[in-house]
Amino acid sequence: MTLAISIQNLAKTYANGFxxxxxxxxxxxxxxxxxxxxxxxxxxxxxxxVISTLVNKxxxxxxxxxxxxxxxxxxxxxxFGVVPQEVNFSLFEKVRDIVxxxxxxxxxxxxxxxxxxxxxxxxxxLWEKRDERSRTLSGGMKxxxxxxxxxxxxxxxxxxxxPTAGVDIELRRSMWEFLTEINNSGTTIILTTxxxxxxxxxxxxxxxxxxxKIVENTSMRKLLNELDSQxxxxxxxxxxxxxxxxxxxNASLEIVDEHCIEVTVSGGLSINEVFALFSKADIxxxxxxxxxxxxxxxxxxxxxxND
Amino acid sequence: xxxxxxYIAFETIVRREIRRxxxxxxxxxxxxxxxxxLYFVIFGNLVGSRIGEMGGFQYMEFIVPGLxxxxxxxxxxxxxxxxxxxxxxxxxxxxxxVSPVPNYIILSGxxxxxxxxxxxxxxxxxxxxxxxxxxxIQNLFITVTVVLLTSIVFSxxxxxxxxxxxxxDDISIIPTFVLAPLIYLGGVFYSVELLxxxxxxxxxxxxxxxxxxxxxxxxxxxxxxxxxxxxxxLCVFIVILFTSCIFLLRRGTGLRT
Numbered sequence: 001m002t003l004a005i006s007i008q009n010l011a012k013t014y015a016n017g018f019x020x021x022x023x024x025x026x027x028x029x030x031x032x033x034x035x036x037x038x039x040x041x042x043x044x045x046x047x048x049x050v051i052s053t054l055v056n057k058x059x060x061x062x063x064x065x066x067x068x069x070x071x072x073x074x075x076x077x078x079x080f081g082v083v084p085q086e087v088n089f090s091l092f093e094k095v096r097d098i099v100x101x102x103x104x105x106x107x108x109x110x111x112x113x114x115x116x117x118x119x120x121x122x123x124x125x126l127w128e129k130r131d132e133r134s135r136t137l138s139g140g141m142k143x144x145x146x147x148x149x150x151x152x153x154x155x156x157x158x159x160x161x162x163p164t165a166g167v168d169i170e171l172r173r174s175m176w177e178f179l180t181e182i183n184n185s186g187t188t189i190i191l192t193t194x195x196x197x198x199x200x201x202x203x204x205x206x207x208x209x210x211x212x213k214i215v216e217n218t219s220m221r222k223l224l225n226e227l228d229s230q231x232x233x234x235x236x237x238x239x240x241x242x243x244x245x246x247x248x249x250n251a252s253l254e255i256v257d258e259h260c261i262e263v264t265v266s267g268g269l270s271i272n273e274v275f276a277l278f279s280k281a282d283i284x285x286x287x288x289x290x291x292x293x294x295x296x297x298x299x300x301x302x303x304x305x306n307d
Numbered sequence: 308x309x310x311x312x313x314y315i316a317f318e319t320i321v322r323r324e325i326r327r328x329x330x331x332x333x334x335x336x337x338x339x340x341x342x343x344x345l346y347f348v349i350f351g352n353l354v355g356s357r358i359g360e361m362g363g364f365q366y367m368e369f370i371v372p373g374l375x376x377x378x379x380x381x382x383x384x385x386x387x388x389x390x391x392x393x394x395x396x397x398x399x400x401x402x403x404x405v406s407p408v409p410n411y412i413i414l415s416g417x418x419x420x421x422x423x424x425x426x427x428x429x430x431x432x433x434x435x436x437x438x439x440x441x442x443x444i445q446n447l448f449i450t451v452t453v454v455l456l457t458s459i460v461f462s463x464x465x466x467x468x469x470x471x472x473x474x475x476d477d478i479s480i481i482p483t484f485v486l487a488p489l490i491y492l493g494g495v496f497y498s499v500e501l502l503x504x505x506x507x508x509x510x511x512x513x514x515x516x517x518x519x520x521x522x523x524x525x526x527x528x529x530x531x532x533x534x535x536x537x538x539x540x541l542c543v544f545i546v547i548l549f550t551s552c553i554f555l556l557r558r559g560t561g562l563r564t
Contacts, residue, residue: 014564049564052405056563077407088398097326104319105406107312149402 002030002065004157004188005051010060012046012212020046022212023060028190028205030065030156033183035199035220036192037299038209044192045085047209048161052082065156078106080157081150085165087142089149091135095126098134099149106153113152120148123178140167144175157188164198176202196299200224208299232263232271234278235287246277259286316408317416324420328386328427336428339382343374343432347439350496362498364527371436372523373495376457378432380490380515381482383425383458387417387465388478395469400562410556414466414549421462422455429454442526449534450525456541457518463548470552470561489515499531514540 005028012021021043028034038044049055051062053069062069064076089098096117103113121127124144129137137145143163150158160179164172172195179202183189193199199206199220206223208216216223239258246253250269254262263274278285328335347367355366362369394400403413436442444450464481472478493515499507510516517537524530556562 054401054404054563056559074407074409077405082405084398084401086398088401090394090397090399092330097323101319101323102402102406104322105316105403105408107315107407109315 003063004028004030004032004065005190006061006063006066007047007051008061010047010050010062011058012043012050012055013058020212021050021057021060024209024212024214026207026214026217028188030188031183031186032188032205033180033203034188034190035203035206036190036209037196037199037206038192042209043212044209045161048082048084048159048190048192051159052080053077078153079155080159081153081155083143083146083150083158083160083163085161087146089134089142089145091133093134094131095121095134095137095145096130098145099152102149103152108153116152116154117148120151124148125174140171143167147175147178151182155187157190158182159190161192162194163191164193164195172198230265230290232265233289234261234263234285235259236261236278237284237286238282240283241281244281244283246274248273248277312407313409313412316406317412317419320403320408320413320416321419321423324386324390324417325423327390328420328424335382335386335424336431339378339428340431340435343378344435346370346374347436351439362500362531363529365440367440368442368527369498369523370496371440371442372526373493373519375429375432375436376454376519376522377490377495379425379429379454379458380461380518381486382428383421384461384465384468384486385482386424387421387462388468388472388482390420391417391466391469392472392475392478395472395561396475404562410553414463414552414556417466418459418462421465422458425458425461426454444526445528446525448525450522453518453521453525453537453541456538456545457522460514460518460541460544460548463545463552466552467548467555470555472561489513492516493519494531495519514544517541 005026007024007026009023009025010021011019011023013019024043024047026047036044036047046055050057051064051069053073065079067076067079069076093101099117099121100113103116108116117130118127121130124147126137126141126144126148129141134142134145143165147160147163163179164175167175176198179189179191183202189202191199191203203220205219206216207214233256236259240255240261242255244253244255244261246263248269250266251274252264254264256262265271265274275285347370351367351370355370358366360366360369391400394403433442468478468481492510493513494510499510499516499520502510517532517540520530520532521534521537521541524532524534
């Protein structure tokens with residue numbers, strides 16, 4: 001399968017001496033939904049900056065769909081769209097003009113540009129705002145406008161730098177649906193985010209970057225399998241008898257109240273075995289959820305081990 | 308990028324630039340017209356009537372070409388410097404830098420935007436001048452060519468200023484401390500023949516002196532400079548400034564970290 005992105009030994013040292021990237025290597029398959037995670041200042045935005053040519057690299061190479069971004073400047077730029085972290089459109093222009101202008105930069109004929117503009121503004125719920133100045137939009141709308149703008153030339157690769165930062169939960173969920181739809185239609189997506197739940201929900205592969213180095217690069221499934229233990233919160237319809245215990249080596253429990261219990265499962269123990277013991281004790285389970293975000297636990301442990 | 312794509316990108320930049328300065332016409336088109344109109348009333352009409360002739364022409368006739376040229380120079384420069392710097396300031400320049408638009412297309416788009424405003428204001432000032440003086444253009448080709456070339460030179464200069472600028476102060480320093488003195492000492496209000504030899508020599512080092520006088524030659528048919536030499540200087544400036552802009556864009560000066 002073709003690689004959407006291939007980064008080899010990429011290093012970036014800023015003029016003030018700050019070493020943002022220390023020779024990272026990274027590959028993203030075509031069609032992937034890829035998460036690039038890391039704490040603030042880890043090098044995520046610098047990596048995106050180098051790919052999108054806004055940051056001059058110190059050394060290393062970047063290829064987009066097999067073409068080097070230094071030697072095939074214009075071809076590679078046609079293949080990707082970027083949604084930056086900060087708002088970067090003119091606040092004095094109308095919503096429609098911003099998207100149309102971007103279409104013009106990519107050489108789209110006016111009629112096609114108008115069709116695409118309408119298509120993406122409608123998809124992102126901005127069509128009604130098309131004649132308003134962009135400064136009047138809410139924070140969430142501004143982010144959606146940047147996504148519409150990045151998609152107007154229908155790139156094969158979409159790079160999103162914290163697209164849902166500061167966006168309310170409802171809107172975030174609708175953006176997830178939209179991004180999943182885009183990915184399902186064949187667009188490769190690279191996402192940086194601070195919301196680990198977001199990465200877990202959306203992405204198939206993941207890289208964790210910390211202090212300019214890649215500390216983990218694997219599939220989401222493999223990464224989550226690394227977890228030693230998981231804590232579940234079970235809500236029950238029937239009352240939990242006092243003194244109830246699972247009597248399993250790899251599971252412990254804590255009764256929160258009469259209808260709520262916290263179960264810690266480790267060592268590869270199946271949750272079905274836990275359910276079987278509840279059933280045996282005639283306790284009916286109403287609902288179950290993870291106490292903490294699983295990826296969050298792993299993320300923190302990876303960063304700690306890199307210290 | 309195919310050539311028709313490049314043309315669409317170029318047209319998009321020009322359209323955006325023209326849309327910008329026409330949207331804020333009260334800031335971009337009206338003030339220069341009022342200022343230059345006041346020059347006509349005060350210097351041309353009130354003071355000029357006491358001066359009499361300058362360089363063989365009525366004083367009002369003498370200053371009209373210089374004032375038109377002054378409007379073109381100032382507005383071409385300020386359109387590009389303020390527009391490009393505000394794209395930098397708002398980070399909207401990243402839209403352009405991330406897109407596949409070649410550097411020379413970006414530059415050409417901003418130049419034409421600057422020319423459009425310079426020529427729009429120049430036309431307004433010319434129309435106003437008709438209320439004060441009867442203009443009979445002696446050489447249309449020279450008049451049009453020199454105004455176009457001058458507009459290109461100062462659009463390019465404005466672009467370089469915007470690339471290096473880090474604050475709004477930085478985009479007003481050059482127009483205030485460099486451009487304004489060069490314009491006022493460029494023979495807009497007087498003939499260089501009135502100056503003592505030393506200042507005559509200093510004037511000859513001022514490129515605006517050649518532009519103003521060549522334009523005056525196109526309109527009035529008389530000039531303090533050799534027109535061929537003036538065109539040569541203009542072309543040299545355009546080549547040097549255009550090459551510098553492309554070099555700076557390629558290096559990412561003021562744009563890429």
